[in-house]
Amino acid sequence: MRTTDGHVLPAPRDVRLTLAPPPAAAAAVPVPRTDVDWARRHRTGLVTAETLLAAGTAAVVLAAADGPLPGSGLLWASLALVLAWPALLAVVGAYEERSFGIGSDEFRRIGRAGLVLLAGLGFVSYAAELDLSRGLVVVAVPALALTTVLERYLARLLLARQRLQGRSLKRVVVVGRGGAVLELTDRLSRNRHAGLDVVAACVTPDDRSRVARALDLPVAGLEEVLATARLHGADTIAVTSASETAAEYLRTLSWQLEGSGLELLVAPGLVEVAGPRLHIRPFDGLPLLSVEQPRFEGWRRVVKGAIDRSVALAALVFFAPVLAALALAVRVSSPGPVFYRQERIGLQGRSFAMLKFRSMVPGADQQVASLSDGNDADGLLFKMRHDPRVTPVGRWLRRFSLDELPQLVNVLRGSMSLVGPRPPLPQEVARYDSSVSRRLLVKPGLTGLWQISGRSDLPWEEAVRLDLRYVENWSLTLDVQILWKTARAVVSASGAY
Known part of the structure; x- marks a missing residue:
């Protein structure tokens, strides 16, 4: 038996891979669900807020207009904006539940609605010969789109807080083989902001007791997928890739879910590949998942390098007084040099000297062996929450990641990037396997997915997974998102020690 991702799976001894279709009446019975109104409440709040934003934009445009307004095209265009904006957002799918709280698709749809609104105003103005204010087209509409993006971001923070409190969640039944079910369940539990709460599992007979x-x-x-979902009030079925999900089984399962109100999700088995690299391509009626090759060169890399150096130079000039004050604090607080230089491995395995403000006593590197019993990290890392080598000023610098500011010099020199994988030590790289070595295909970063996801609190395997995810799915948009979230991670000081 062959799965959709090309793997041949042996049929388990006690499992039938075909499910008998349930009676039509049973399929139509709605599944009991809990907190089903969260999406409706969230959508209502978004529509209300965005209607008010459009009304406020229209009021500002009218207040800034010169000359009489009654009967003018500007008046009617401004009034139409109040209804047109939420209507356009609905048309482009910005109010669909699947985009609430996760991913960047929600923000892209807002940008698409803004472009449609600009094009529509331009067409109506030309076709009806309306004398619309340039401020309405050039300033008001882009400003409305940007404020809507900000409003959606704030709404997303509120939704994430609710999900961390156990509210506004989808109840999920995970289906598959034991190992894949455990892995998917673990990832969903660590990413509560995704809004998926596992309430039950359906696995092969040999895996039931272990799971x-x-x-x-x-x-x-x-x-027993459908019966389990009904019993536990689930509203989503998540099928893992490494399961008995042969085409016949998955097709029959989708038939069983018809009329039940249950959403069916299928993990593609490419957990580190996402976003624009995945496409569904039909070949003579057969839909196949197309995976594009990651791009490590080209114009986007040139742009990234130019942005890195420009931002690093501007930041060094802007923070020069702060850097001087921090250097003085390090100098007077403990004997030793101001800066700490450490060999790290960068792009294509080339070594470089990474700069940091010294946060430990001189000779701290030679004390690692004697402190190995107190290591709080796993894998290839050495981390201690209460490291006796850290100076009082150094502890404060580490708490807010201020000791890493000199790495802007590394970015300016080109050995590091603003965003990228964590810069590894030579002894770490010496123990890399072929998959982990892919971290060296891009420049290491001053910040990255590892920093906004918990920093030193992350297990080694999770930190590696995040680095590989960045390498496989790098984009300028992802860099902007990481930089935006880094500020919040630094202020919260989560995982900093």
């Missing part, structure tokens, strides 16, 4: 012990959740067989 039940590991998850402490109800576990059923593959043939």
Whole structure:
């Protein structure tokens, strides 16, 4: 039996891969769900807020207009804007539940609505010979789109807080083989902002006891998916890639879910590949998942390098007084040099000297062996929450990541980037396997997915996974998102020690 990702799977001894279609009446019975109104409440709040934003924009345009307004095209265009903006957002799918709280698709749809609104105003103005204010087209509409993006970001923060509190969640039944179910469940539990709460699992007979012990959740067989979902009030079925999800099984399962109100999600088995690299391409009626090759060169890399150096230079000039004050604090607080230089490995395995403000006593490197019993990290890293080598000023610098500001010099020299994988030590690289070595395909970063996701609190495997995810899916948009979230991570000081 062959799965959709090309792997041949042996049929389990006790499992039938075809599910008998349920009676039509049973399929139409709605599944009991909890907190089903969260999406409706969230959508209503968005529509209300965005209608008010459009009304405020129209009021500003009218207040700034010169000359009489009654009967003018500007008056009617401004009034139409109040209704047109939320209507356009609805047309482009900005109010669909699947985009709430996760991904960048929600923001792209707002930009698409803004472009459509600009084009529509231009066409109507020309066709009806309306004398519309340039401020309405050139200033007001882009400003409305930007304020809507900000409003959506604030709404996303509120939704994320609710999900961390156990509210506004989708209840999920995970289907598949034991190992894949455990892995997917673990990832969903660590990413509560995604809004998926696993309430049960359906696995092969040989895996039931093992999964039940590991998850402490109800576990059923593959043939009991619909009944399990009804029993536990689930509204989503998540099927793992490494499961008995042969084409016939998955097709029959989708038939069983018809009329039930349950959403079906399928993990593609390419967990580190996402975004624009994945496409569905039909070949003579057969839909196949197309995976584009990651791009490590080209014009985008040139742009990234130019942005890195420009921002680093501007930041060094802007923060010069702060850097001087921090250097003085390090100098007078403890004996030793102001800067700490450490060999790190960068692009294509080339070594470079990474700069930091010294936060430890001189000779701290030679004390690692004697402190190995107190290591709080796993994998290839050495981290201590209460490291006796850290000076009082150094502890404060580390808390807010101020000790890393001199790395802007590394960015300016070209050995580092503003965003990228964590710069590894030579002894770490010497123990890399072929997959982890892919971290060296791009420049290491001053910040990255590892920093906005917990920094030193992350297990080694999770930190590597985040670095590989960045390498595989790098884009300028992702860099902007990471830089935006870095400020919040630094202020919260989460995982900094």
